[in-house]
Structures are given as C-alpha cells and as structure tokens.
Amino acid sequence: MTSFKDKLDKELGEAPRFSQQLQERILHNAFQPKKQPRRWQYPMIFIGAVVTILFLIVIGPWKQGDSSKHATIIELTQHEVKQFTSAYNWEEETFKAGRTGWILGQQSYKNDSETKLIANTLQKAVISKKDDDYYAYRDVWVEFDNEQVVQLKMFLNDEQLAFSDRQTNIFYKVEDAETASAFITLMRKDDKDFSFREMFIFLIIALFLVWLTEKALRKMFSIPKEPKYINTGHQRTTYIAKFIQGASLILFNIYGLFLYTATICVFIAVFMMSSIVIDYYYVREEKRHYTSIGSSIMSLALIIVFIIYFS
Structure with missing residues (x-):
C-alpha cells in the first residue's frame, strides 16, 4: 500500500487534490441532513382537481336557454x-x-x-x-x-x-x-309527504350504521384511532378538504344544484375519494384507509336507498 501511494504521489504530486473551498463544500454537504420529500403536495394536487370539478359543476350547463327561442x-x-x-x-x-x-x-x-x-x-x-x-x-x-x-x-x-x-x-x-x-x-x-320525523330517523340510522362499520373495521384490522394526524401535512390536507366540503355545500344550496342527480353523485363520489386518498397517502401503513373505504361503501349504499325512496 505504501509503495503504491509513493508511486501515486510521484505521478500526481503531493499537493492537495482539492482546494480548501471545495473541501469545505464537500464536508458541508456530507453532514447536511437530507430534506424530507413534501408528502403533502400530491393530496394538494388532488384537492385542486376537486375544486376544479366543483367549479365546473357550479358554472355548468344547468341554465336555461334564451326565452326568445x-x-x-x-x-x-x-x-x-x-x-x-x-x-x-x-x-x-x-x-x-x-x-x-x-x-x-x-x-x-x-x-x-x-x-x-x-x-x-x-x-x-x-x-x-x-x-x-x-x-x-x-x-x-x-x-x-x-x-x-x-x-x-x-x-x-x-x-x-x-x-x-x-x-x-x-x-x-x-x-x-x-x-x-x-x-x-x-x-x-303522486304527491309524496316526507315528514321531519322520517328524515330524522333515517339520518340517525345512517350515522349509526356508518359508525358501526368503522368500529368493526378498526377491530378486525387492529387499526388505531390515535393519533388522529401523523404530521402537519396530514392535518393541513384534511382541514383543507373539510373546508372545501363545507364551502361546496353552501354554494350548491345557493345555486340549487342538489336538485340534479348528477350533481349529487359527483359530489358524493369526489369527497368519498378525497377521504380515501388522504388516508391512503398518509396512514396506509396503519391501514386507516380501510375505514374510509368501508364507511364510503356504507354511505353510498344508504344514499342509493334514500334516492330510490325519495324518487
């Protein structure tokens, strides 16, 4: 090893191979902690797509044509x-x-x-x-x-x-x-009379069945309930999704879009998928997205029953 080093020094000389500035830069980068990937950017892209879809629904082809025609x-x-x-x-x-x-x-x-x-x-x-x-x-x-x-x-x-x-x-x-x-x-x-009592009972039954489904899945797959959010990105993305849901409900009521079956189906599908995507992206190791999938399936079945009964 020494003889090889001596031969290498004769060929290249004994001067430092790197300048002092280059050495300092290499050492700085070597000990610099690696930046964590921005895990929140993909759910945010999905939420942006959701906002776009809802915006297109609000300005969509629901208006009537010119009365002069x-x-x-x-x-x-x-x-x-x-x-x-x-x-x-x-x-x-x-x-x-x-x-x-x-x-x-x-x-x-x-x-x-x-x-x-x-x-x-x-x-x-x-x-x-x-x-x-x-x-x-x-x-x-x-x-x-x-x-x-x-x-x-x-x-x-x-x-x-x-x-x-x-x-x-x-x-x-x-x-x-x-x-x-x-x-x-x-x-x-063909008049149908829906009382507040019937609507309230249906809502209570629906909430109970969704809760029961989530509880059964947590027990079956040993899914923990806490902590609710694993990091700041998970919490931020969930809050933004809930804000969009609330704002959309208000806008849809103002524009009367919940009369349209297509609007209801798109609204439900988009926000069920948003919940599943967020849970899968952040907490798939704990299988929390299983509860989102199960709750979504149960909610969808109950909504179909409601639409059939209401129509």
Missing part, C-alpha cells in the same frame, strides 16, 4: 307530447322539474294515457290574466316530439287549473273543468 303553448300543442315530469313546488321564483333521470324528487310520465291527458289539458288552455286567488302548486316540464320543451308553473284556485310559462311569462287558464279535474287528480295521486 321558445314557442308558446298554443304553438307547441300542434306537436305530440313525448314525455313530461312534475315536481311539487309552491315557490313561484324557483323551478324544480326537468329531464327524466336528472332531477331528484320528481315524477316522470311517459305512458300514452298520461301524455294524451296533458296534451288535452294544454289544448284547453287559453291566455288569461293571472288572479291573486291562484297559488303555485307544482312544476311541470314538458317535452314535445320536435325536441322543444316548455317549463310550466302549475297554479290552482280551488279546482280551477292554470299554468304560467316560465320562458314567455304568459299565463293560461284551463277552461274545461273535466279535463282540469283529471289532470289535478293525476298530480295529487
């Missing part, structure tokens, strides 16, 4: 009714009926007897002046075979029937008493 009821009665839907709504400023399968809590009518009944009802409607005795009862969305649609606010005054076209703001009264009575009977037959 819509024909009057009298012009549309020359065409056959393809289908129509109806939803209970006593507010004159809002409208809660729409295309079949897109709106929650409405009734759909496609049978020949039903479409012929509303066609006959609209044919008996004449343009009139609205009386203060009429009160809003239901929303009726009608699609004709020429692909045009009309949004009608249904009004009642005892057994007298009237409609207001939301696109043209024209008020119509149904002059034929027998036809009006038949249509009112059809609408009242």
Whole structure:
C-alpha cells in the first residue's frame, strides 16, 4: 500500500487534490441532513382537481336557454307530447322539474294515457290574466316530439287549473273543468309527504350504521384511532378538504344544484375519494384507509336507498 501511494504521489504530486473551498463544500454537504420529500403536495394536487370539478359543476350547463327561442303553448300543442315530469313546488321564483333521470324528487310520465291527458289539458288552455286567488302548486316540464320543451308553473284556485310559462311569462287558464279535474287528480295521486320525523330517523340510522362499520373495521384490522394526524401535512390536507366540503355545500344550496342527480353523485363520489386518498397517502401503513373505504361503501349504499325512496 505504501509503495503504491509513493508511486501515486510521484505521478500526481503531493499537493492537495482539492482546494480548501471545495473541501469545505464537500464536508458541508456530507453532514447536511437530507430534506424530507413534501408528502403533502400530491393530496394538494388532488384537492385542486376537486375544486376544479366543483367549479365546473357550479358554472355548468344547468341554465336555461334564451326565452326568445321558445314557442308558446298554443304553438307547441300542434306537436305530440313525448314525455313530461312534475315536481311539487309552491315557490313561484324557483323551478324544480326537468329531464327524466336528472332531477331528484320528481315524477316522470311517459305512458300514452298520461301524455294524451296533458296534451288535452294544454289544448284547453287559453291566455288569461293571472288572479291573486291562484297559488303555485307544482312544476311541470314538458317535452314535445320536435325536441322543444316548455317549463310550466302549475297554479290552482280551488279546482280551477292554470299554468304560467316560465320562458314567455304568459299565463293560461284551463277552461274545461273535466279535463282540469283529471289532470289535478293525476298530480295529487303522486304527491309524496316526507315528514321531519322520517328524515330524522333515517339520518340517525345512517350515522349509526356508518359508525358501526368503522368500529368493526378498526377491530378486525387492529387499526388505531390515535393519533388522529401523523404530521402537519396530514392535518393541513384534511382541514383543507373539510373546508372545501363545507364551502361546496353552501354554494350548491345557493345555486340549487342538489336538485340534479348528477350533481349529487359527483359530489358524493369526489369527497368519498378525497377521504380515501388522504388516508391512503398518509396512514396506509396503519391501514386507516380501510375505514374510509368501508364507511364510503356504507354511505353510498344508504344514499342509493334514500334516492330510490325519495324518487
């Protein structure tokens, strides 16, 4: 070894191989602690995607077209009714009926007897002046075979029937008493009354089943409950996700988007996935994401039951 070093020194010389500045830099980097990767950046990217999706939903294609392009009821009665839907709504400023399968809590009518009944009802409607005795009862969305649609606010005054076209703001009264009575009977037959007591009981049962599912999974896989957050990144990401959820609930209520079945499904799917992704990314070693997956599946099943019962 010594002879080899002597030969190497003769070839390269005995001067230091590195300058003093280079040596200090090497020593500094050698003892510098390694920076931990930013584990929070990927969940934050996912949350950003969630915000984008929700923003697109809020500004999405839920608005109605220009009213100047819509024909009057009298012009549309020359065409056959393809289908129509109806939803209970006593507010004159809002409208809660729409295309079949897109709106929650409405009734759909496609049978020949039903479409012929509303066609006959609209044919008996004449343009009139609205009386203060009429009160809003239901929303009726009608699609004709020429692909045009009309949004009608249904009004009642005892057994007298009237409609207001939301696109043209024209008020119509149904002059034929027998036809009006038949249509009112059809609408009242499909009325559903959901009491606060029923809703409260369903909510309590749903919360209990979700809690029971989470408890069973924790016991089955020995998943610890504490600490709740393993680091600052986990806590920060969870708080941001919860803030987005709360803000989205407020915005969706303001815009009335929870009427749309598609909006509800996207909202639920996105936030169930956000919970699973966050838990999997930060605490997958402890299998905490198992509880998120189990709770999400149980919640989804309960929501499907609720939608079926409500529709």
